Amino acid sequence: MAEKSTPLARPSWLQALLSLVVPGLGQAVSGAFSRGFYILLSVVTLSGLAVFAAAQRPRYPDYSLSFHAYLAFVAESAALLVFLLAIYWLVRRYAMRTEFARNAATPAFVVLVIIVLGITAPAMIDTVLSAAELKKLYALTSLLTAFVTVAIWAWNIFDAAHLRSSERAPGMGTFYMLLIAGILVLGTRIVQINPEKAIREYKDTGVILSRIVWPWKVAFDYSESELVATADIQAPCPPGATPPPVAQPKEGQPWVSVTPTCGALSKRDSTGKPIFGTLLSIKGGGFKPNKKVHIQWANPLGDAFTPRGFGPTDIPVGPDGTFTTQLYIPDVTIPSVAKGPQIHQLRIVQRGAAQFTGKLSKEMKLALQAMLESIMMGLMATAAGIVLSVPLSFLAARNLMSTLHTTTQGFVGGVIGLVGGAYLGKLAGDWLTPMVGGLEKAPILTFSIYLVLVLGLAILAYRLLGRALTSAAEHLPAPVSLGIGIAGMALVGAVVGYLLGLGYAHGILGITRGTEGAVAAAPHTALLGAALGAFLGAFWAWRLGTSTTIPIGQMIYATVRLILNIGRSIEPLIWAIMGVIWVGPGPFAGFIALTIHSVAALGKLYSEAIESIDPGPIEALQATGANRLQTIVYAVVPQVMPPFTAFTLYRWDINVRMSTIIGLVGGGGIGFLLIQWIHQFQYEQAGLAVWLITITVATLDFVSASIREKMV
């Protein structure tokens, strides 16, 4: 034998080469296909993520790295790795002759790697920082990503070289560790996690945060006692005008007297510097001593402002309650239509201390109202959710539905009865509801009448027709009843096929041919669908014959479960957006959203509770001759009461939580108020809303937990 197989001693250079070119190829060649596939997939994913992160540059100019820089990193770190490996190889080759060297080799190598990394990494970051003006974080993550990619590549070559088809493959621990590290590093970059920014910008947040955290000052009204004295001044002052009289001191009241009472307004030149008008001498008295008074100027329309820059505006009052000061008549923008002299007013205002009145502020009242709205929204949605989801949950319980079977004839009768009955109910409603005033005058009554008629007649017709056809099939000769079944199924199939055909034309052809093309094609596809449906229905009925049965229960179960799953997988906030489109912004939209989601969620939870009951009592009641309804009332309902209560409380809890934020998308309640206040930078008011939400949710948590503890 010329060649001796030495699997452990000799690495396979061919496999290593293959894996160097395409990661995982060497492994695949050696027979480990899935291993090779996973390696290739990982490398591709990691590179893809890196390229994606690099391509985010246009979206986040601050936080990205060009692809070239990334490639440069890969090349540089690969060179570094080769250098390190070369050193390792040299050490192993020449220095490991002695026992000591052999033992010390690995630790020494690790230390070497750390030293080299310590020296080179900052240098590389520095290079990049100065050259490409990138953020530090991005230089770091890019460097790490590049390292991990190269390390995985290198590991893959090493792994390929040592893989033998005859042996059990060694573990992939190193590979997984590297992969996870790479993904975490890239994740940091894509999610833009930036601790430095968080720390640096925290300082600026403090002020706003403190207003949100402790907003109670705006929750109340404060009365401000004010002492006010006024004096009329005419401006401008044309010759011959009769100026307002000079006010005289009054005993026991604040007063102000101004001379002259007629003068010219200040103006501003082109640079905005004031050209002063008439200087007024102001004297006043009757104010609280040793406090300041504040000067305001009111234009002819009565809008007051503080005339800064035309003299002192905050003047101390002497011990006798008087003061004197001087002020240029300020520049006042006067509407061009108001020509000629105008009467302005000088106001002297002395504010007392703000006094706590104990009354709630307007904002607090608004917030409380909105909070109540939210809580009621959650409550109503839960109530509506219970009413709608309980019947659905029985239809979605496998243990109750799987026993329901029907004959072909019964199925046909049922479907025709259901649709026909519903249509009859609608007709009856159209005839009946104008008598009570219609939708405008009596909306709830009208809605209830329609609901009762449509549902009632549909169910009635479903039962009657289903039974009639079933018993007809039993009593008529077999070929006739088979004929009924085939004809009926053909009819049902044709209707379904017709609808599917229409849907195909508008939904699928509409994409490629445009709306007009779809409309043109619709009649043909609908007829084709009807024909196909009729044929399939008839064929199915023929195959089933007269004896076998259709698992109608399973079909209803699957349909209801599908609807519930769709309803649940769309978030309440998305439903709220649809609700806002439907009925406009406000709590009603939020109610609709929460109700839909509650029905879906409760329906699933309830039906699972029904599925997990003890089947014994059901069996016992069936044995007594009780029918389906009686069995459900006396054997199922008592058993599901505790879980139903628990799930309802849980849902109520969720609904009130959701109702507080559903307003963010226009669903009404406190969330609506909160987002408005945040947009207006009214952080104290927003703080009030946050506090109310927190208090409500915490209270609710406590209440529902204690109720659940007692009841279940």
Next chain:
Amino acid sequence: MLVVEHLTKVYEDGTVALKDVSFTVEDGEFLVIIGLSGSGKSTLLRCINRLIEPTEGHIFWNGVDITQTSEAEMRRIRREIGMIFQHFNLVERSSVLTNVLTGRLGYLPSWWSLINYFPQAEKRRAMAALERVGIGDKAHNRADALSGGQKQRVGIARALMQEPKMILADEPVASLDPVLAHSILGYLETLNQEQNITVLCSLHYLDLVQRYATKVIGLRDGQLVYEGTREQIRNITDAEFKHIYGQEAQRLSVGG
């Protein structure tokens, strides 16, 4: 009279639970079905009131083939056939009285159940049934507050509400101690003898079988392997015993 002809039940997973079983039960008989667990006793009893649909064969109850009836007709027939269970099958969270009243549901309009209405006459009938099994004082307790023996008496009271002509008892004493076992079977025997109610009962312990049965059938792997009268079961031979229960079986006795 109950006539079972060539009854076969094959479950959907392919298990053959009953294979061509035929026998006749005269009115007023106390028929005991014996056999190992899994020999098809429960399936046989449930085929008779069609809680389980038979695959093949016929069951005639007073001349009516109940394998061919419609669902509504079957519910009317079930009213005449009471059933009691090994695990009692009571609604644990409901009161004893409600549990007994549910035995009457087959006679009452179904919409009454929506408003949980039972006429006074039915409530009196339920109290009387409870008095008869000796637990009238427990009527307003919740069913889960009762002991095993009391629960089975509620099960009998529920069956009595149906005014049954026949009672199917699926191992009614397997969850009870020997003393209670005799007490429960005693009630069934009284009903059997005083009101001429036919009883079909599956039992495990041979001495209970010998004490109460007027007729015995034995099942093994879904086939009828033994048919005997009261006298024959009292003098059962070891060979017959091992034919029913298998070669390794030992005869056990239960006290009382």
